[in-house]
Amino acid sequence: MAPTRILVVDDEPQIHRFLKPSLAAAGYEAFGALTAAEALEAFRRHGADLVVLDLGLPDCDGKELIRAFREKGQTPIVVLSARDQEDEKVQALDLGADDYVNKPFGVGELMARIRTALRRNLVASGETAVYRSGDLVVDTLAHSVTLKGAPVKLTPKEFDVLRLLVRHAGRVLTHRQILTEVWGPAHVDDAQYLRVFVRKLRQKLEGDGAGPRFILTEPGVGYRVVWRGP
Incomplete structure (x- = not known):
């Protein structure tokens, strides 16, 4: 992006x-x-x-x-x-x-x-700047993320991926779409790299629980954010 x-x-x-x-x-x-x-x-x-x-x-x-x-x-x-x-x-x-x-x-x-x-x-323009899902808050303009009131430290690329996903909450984004938006067209085939990247992002946002609650995998396709509201 x-x-x-x-x-x-x-x-x-x-x-x-x-x-x-x-x-x-x-x-x-x-x-x-x-x-x-x-x-x-x-x-x-x-x-x-x-x-x-x-x-x-x-x-x-x-x-x-x-x-x-x-x-x-x-x-x-x-x-x-x-x-x-x-x-x-x-x-x-x-x-x-x-x-x-x-x-x-x-x-x-x-x-x-x-x-x-x-x-x-x-x-x-009708676009949201601050996204809230339960105790997770993503401010796309301040480039900040908080979980249960505590700041979550993300790398710039991790934030770019998260921002892209939350802006399209509920919609499946393909690996190609995410890779193109965040890393550019030269990286559209780096799906395995994206999987590792999303796994690290999930660990920061969701810990090591029973399974993903926020960033869901659509097997063979891409990822989708589940937005649960405040």
């Missing part, structure tokens, strides 16, 4: 050098633009799940870029700017920005604002 893609639009190279590894560490894929023209071209070519936008761009006011993005759709926009006047914030939000973070900023606050904007967009 492709990671959440975030387009960072800022004319300060140091912002890109700081934000890209921070976003990557949080599980996002970040790519950047230094000007409004570069941003529109990057968005046209690659799309984005969220835009982090500075208002002080060299080729236009960032508020014009908010208007341009809104003409294209409802991609969440988090403004990151040194302009702290109230009227600037109001104008940016009125034009369609989802949130506004002042520079200098704390990376923890920015990540929280990003998660909130993404979650709001998922809810608006």
Whole structure:
């Protein structure tokens, strides 16, 4: 499954050098633009799940870029700017920005604002961000899993597999579908590797009980998550 893609639009190279590894560490894929023209071209070519936008761009006011993005759709926009006047914030939000973070900023606050904007967009589109099944909770935006209130430590790939399964809870996903989404088309024949991987994931989520309760095997086909509700 492709990671959440975030387009960072800022004319300060140091912002890109700081934000890209921070976003990557949080599980996002970040790519950047230094000007409004570069941003529109990057968005046209690659799309984005969220835009982090500075208002002080060299080729236009960032508020014009908010208007341009809104003409294209409802991609969440988090403004990151040194302009702290109230009227600037109001104008940016009125034009369609989802949130506004002042520079200098704390990376923890920015990540929280990003998660909130993404979650709001998922809810608006009818997709769930937080999945609960009994005492198991999977938050696909915070990249977190808790079991009986305690955090469950998963590797990035383990989380990608779990996220894919819970997003399609009740539906059988074939080995090929899972391998293609998580590892890419070159790995569609690695079914045995996937079996070992799912066994490790089950041990973390279900322990060594009498049998699988959450991730069920459809013999010769793939896997299906049983979602039991809160």
